[in-house]
Amino acid sequence: MIGIIDYGMGNLLSVFNSLEYLGAEAEIISDPVKIGSMERIIIPGVGAFGDCMRNLTEKGFVESLNEFALARKKPVLGICLGMQAMATRSFEGGEFKGLGWFDAEVVKIIPDDPKLKVPQIGWNNIIRKKEHPILTGIPESPDLYFVHSFHMRCNNREDLLAVCDYGGEVTAAVSKGNICATQFHPEKSQDYGLKILKNFLSWKA
Amino acid sequence: MQKQRLIPKLQMTMSSFGKKPKMVLVTTINFDRIIEIGDPVSQAKIYEAQAADELIFVDIRASSESRMTTIDVVKKAAEQIFMPFTVGGGVKSLEDFRILLANGADKVSVNTAAAEDPDLIDKASKVFGAQCVVLSIDFRRNKEGRSRVFVKGGKEETSLDPLEWAVEGEKRGAGEILLTSIDRDGTRQGLDLEMTNTISEAVSIPVITSGGCGLARHFVEGFIQGHADAVSAGTYFCFKDENPMQTRAQIKNAGISIRLHQ
Numbered sequence: 089m090i091g092i093i094d095y096g097m098g099n100l101l102s103v104f105n106s107l108e109y110l111g112a113e114a115e116i117i118s119d120p121v122k123i124g125s126m127e128r129i130i131i132p133g134v135g136a137f138g139d140c141m142r143n144l145t146e147k148g149f150v151e152s153l154n155e156f157a158l159a160r161k162k163p164v165l166g167i168c169l170g171m172q173a174m175a176t177r178s179f180e181g182g183e184f185k186g187l188g189w190f191d192a193e194v195v196k197i198i199p200d201d202p203k204l205k206v207p208q209i210g211w212n213n214i215i216r217k218k219e220h221p222i223l224t225g226i227p228e229s230p231d232l233y234f235v236h237s238f239h240m241r242c243n244n245r246e247d248l249l250a251v252c253d254y255g256g257e258v259t260a261a262v263s264k265g266n267i268c269a270t271q272f273h274p275e276k277s278q279d280y281g282l283k284i285l286k287n288f289l290s291w292k293a
Numbered sequence: 294m295q296k297q298r299l300i301p302k303l304q305m306t307m308s309s310f311g312k313k314p315k316m317v318l319v320t321t322i323n324f325d326r327i328i329e330i331g332d333p334v335s336q337a338k339i340y341e342a343q344a345a346d347e348l349i350f351v352d353i354r355a356s357s358e359s360r361m362t363t364i365d366v367v368k369k370a371a372e373q374i375f376m377p378f379t380v381g382g383g384v385k386s387l388e389d390f391r392i393l394l395a396n397g398a399d400k401v402s403v404n405t406a407a408a409e410d411p412d413l414i415d416k417a418s419k420v421f422g423a424q425c426v427v428l429s430i431d432f433r434r435n436k437e438g439r440s441r442v443f444v445k446g447g448k449e450e451t452s453l454d455p456l457e458w459a460v461e462g463e464k465r466g467a468g469e470i471l472l473t474s475i476d477r478d479g480t481r482q483g484l485d486l487e488m489t490n491t492i493s494e495a496v497s498i499p500v501i502t503s504g505g506c507g508l509a510r511h512f513v514e515g516f517i518q519g520h521a522d523a524v525s526a527g528t529y530f531c532f533k534d535e536n537p538m539q540t541r542a543q544i545k546n547a548g549i550s551i552r553l554h555q
Contacts, residue, residue: 101397105372135422204295205497207424209468210522211296211346211552231296231552233377235399235424253294276377276399278341 090289091126093153094118095143097169098134106275106282112289120152128162128288129153132275133169137178137194137238140169141186150187157189157267163293165222165285166269171262172240174269180238189267191243197236199255207237214250214260214272222268222287223250223261230280232260232272239271266293296552297516298346298523299537299544301530302503303333305366305382306354316363320528321353322479324431324447330531334369340530341374343537344554348378349402349471349501349525351429355383356405357445364396371397379427379471390417394425402427402471405444408451408458411465418466423498426469428462430455432488433475440488447475456491463496470496471525474504479528481507489519501525509535509543516549 094116107114157164175186178194211231240259249261261270274281308317318333361383380393381402390401417426432455435441442453459470474485489502499522502515506526515524544551
């Protein structure tokens, strides 16, 4: 069973629908106690970082997520804000502490081309920084769908899985051991996005 | 590198045939002369297979007939289509935004309600984020030859100037402008490049231009002369002589950065 973490931040339906389309059994989880029985989990999310961490904390998710990801080392996929939550801290609307799974900070995108707009909304091609099972079977540099104003800046370059060019290097995906995360939305990126989700479903972390 | 976007627009209306009313896909000319041509969701599936970048669903008679866009179409689309889509038509309140977003829409477009109560843009942007608030501007020249914003599916003229309204919409927190020339709608004579360019230069949010595409060249003009971030078309794709795949190839050949589906 795949658990989709529901902590009150954004569109879970698209993620749920895409897993169902792929034939996976998925459950939306709003009670942290249920995480323990999941085979793997997805942390989605759309919105602001401060609200995200406050919700995760208030709903009691932090401890059970740490247990699942760090102690038991089960496969985890973060999407968009769900990826950013894995950083050490974020500077979106102040300074907030994150889950700290990646030695990274979440910072605003500042494109060096003034014509580029923030948020970045639309399709951009990713540039791979390393190989990973979730990128198996898709083209070298596919276009995927992004909607974001902030991105994760990694202090360890080896955590970088893919970047995209948006007036400078913007982090598109990260991975470390049993944890991987994407800034783009695989559930909105048509066939290549679905393939990434499918890869995650069979990933033996 | 980020890509310019090609966005099929699915215009819908409530079918006048049969016992159970349902949403059907239509084309229009000058927002009038409605022709029913099929089912919106199955057409959307075809557009997905042809790698359209996004979709826009709009219930063209919702505001004039006072109803909210049918949730059924949104739900079905969200179950079957894995790409971003915008929904519009008859959206009046924050609650309407919430319902459409919760049922799978990525963005919601407002036209009539925003013109009547501009604060709706500010509120929706604050609650749901600018990225999901699309200000739809339908315009045409009035009898005095001035361009004016029209509401209620093009039936009612307002005193709003399209350029000023676009600038105000951005200030109030709209994340995108969807510009449609009623005079060009369905005519296949080409986009209103002048208005597209004027508005694209005046705002810093993305502008989607539509109304009048009849040839692949018209899309190219929308990007190069109109400086649009995206071009949307309904009629052009609906009759199936053209599709997003081949149009995209022609846009690419003109040197525009667009997604090519390998």
